[in-house]
Amino acid sequence: MVLIRQFELRCAQSYQQQKIGGFCHLYVGQEAVAVGSIAAVRKDDYVITAYRDHGHAIAKGMDIHPLFAELYGKKTGCSHGKGGSMHFFDREKFFFGGHAIVGAHIPLAAGLGWSVKYRKEDRVVLCYFGDGAMNQGAFHEALNLAGLFKLPCIFMVENNGYGMGTHLHRASAVTDLKLRTADAYGIPGKDVDGMDCLAMYKMVSSAAEYCRQGNGSIFLDVKTYRYRGHSMSDPQKYRTREEVAQYQQHDPIGRMEKYLQEKNLIDDAKITGIAEEIHHQVEEAHNRADADPYPELDDVWTDIYAQPYGPYRL
Ligand SMILES: Cc1ncc(C[n+]2csc(CCOP(=O)(O)OP(=O)(O)O)c2C)c(N)n1
Ligand SMILES: [Mg+2]
Incomplete structure (x- = not known):
């Protein structure tokens, strides 16, 4: 969680220095969701998510x-x-993205679940999306098939209360989100x-067990909060500073530190040591990526089709 937090704080700085082109959505505040859930499954289980990746x-x-390097548009990204x-994206690590179109990856998660079932494997698929994505047609189509075919998918809504600047209560007729999957899709x-x-x-440990035993999918309404704006260019006029500060009192990193201290598993020196070690790691990776080369002009033709230069250019 500390690595993610520091990586992203460095991203915010780099974005302001105009090193990052395009959109950049930070995950600050939501770290416990990815870390707790991914730690609960195996390395060969699939993970797929949206753009806050x-x-x-x-x-x-x-x-x-x-x-x-990817953020800076470098060839080594x-x-x-x-x-x-x-x-x-990292296929070898079973990380299937990183998807920009809201809700569009949820059918892909069902597809991954289908492949697991077809090959008679016991993997699970962790699929994350936002509360805004639950009103997209793709969500409903995917969950219908996941329910019908009993696919081994854990569908997690990272319910941070907002889709861009619109609060959940202004966008969803039913805000107890789990009610929307149980009766509708089983x-x-x-x-x-x-x-x-x-x-x-x-x-997620118990949900994964449920899926591996062939019982079908599970839906989790994960209550979380993003401290930063929707993206780097969000003036955040739809919420107050007090609201953000209230959630920061329950910060996932602070909570974990407190828990570990109460169990005598960590002390202040160790906490500072971890932060310093990660700071060096982040700076080193950033400097290396910063010095890396940009793609060649010819690279514009690659990674489009399965064939290196596509069917039209031999
Ligand atoms: C199909 C589609 N519609 C609109 C957008 C623009 N858009 C990007 S993010 C977003 C809000 C999504 O909110 P939510 O699903 O709650 O995710 P969060 O940003 O809170 O993680 C919208 C409308 C898009 N990328 N794709
Ligand atoms: Mg949201």
């Missing part, structure tokens, strides 16, 4: 150098510098505190 990529074990912040749902890493870990 930095935390999931890091929690899934991606090295931060190719992530910085995980998507060769052509995807940017919203399109982190997918049972639970609420979970997304500011609590251990709560996430426990909930």
Whole structure:
């Protein structure tokens, strides 16, 4: 969680220095969701998410150098510098993105679930999306099929209360989100505190067990909060500073530190040591990515079709 937090604070700085092109949506405040849930499953389980994807990529074990490089549009980026912040991807680590179109990856998660079932594997698919995505048609189409075919998917809404500047209560007729999947698609749902890493870990551990036993999908309404704006260019006029400060009192990193201190598993020196070590790691990766080369002009033709230069250019 500390690595994700520091990586993203560096991103914010780099964005202001105009090193990052395009959109950049920070995950600050939501770290416990990705970390607690991904720690609860195996390395060969699938993870797929939307555009607020930095935390999931890091929690899934991606090295931060190719992530910085991707943000800076460099050839060494995980998507060769052509995807940017919203399109982190690592097939070998079973991290299937990073998707910019709201709700569009949820059918892909169902597809991954279908492949697991077809191959008779016991993997699970962790699929994350925002509260705004739950009103997209793609969400409903995907959950209908996941419910029908009993696909091994854990669908997690990272319910941070807002879709851009619109509060959930102004966008959804039914705001107890788990009610929307149980009766409609036969997918049972639970609420979970997304500011609590251990709560996430426990909930996803049992959900994964449920899926691996062939019982079908699970839906989790994960209550969380983003401290930063929707993207880097959000003036945040739709909420007060007091509201943000209230959630920051339940900060997932602070809560974990307190828990570990109460159990005598960590002390102040160790906490400072972790922060310093991660600071060096982040600076080193950033500097390396900053010095890396941009893609060649010819790279504009690659990564479009399965064939290196596509069917039209041999
Ligand atoms: C199909 C589609 N419509 C609109 C947008 C523009 N858009 C980008 S993010 C967003 C809000 C989504 O909010 P939510 O799903 O709650 O995710 P959060 O940003 O809170 O993580 C919108 C409307 C888009 N990317 N795709
Ligand atoms: Mg949201």
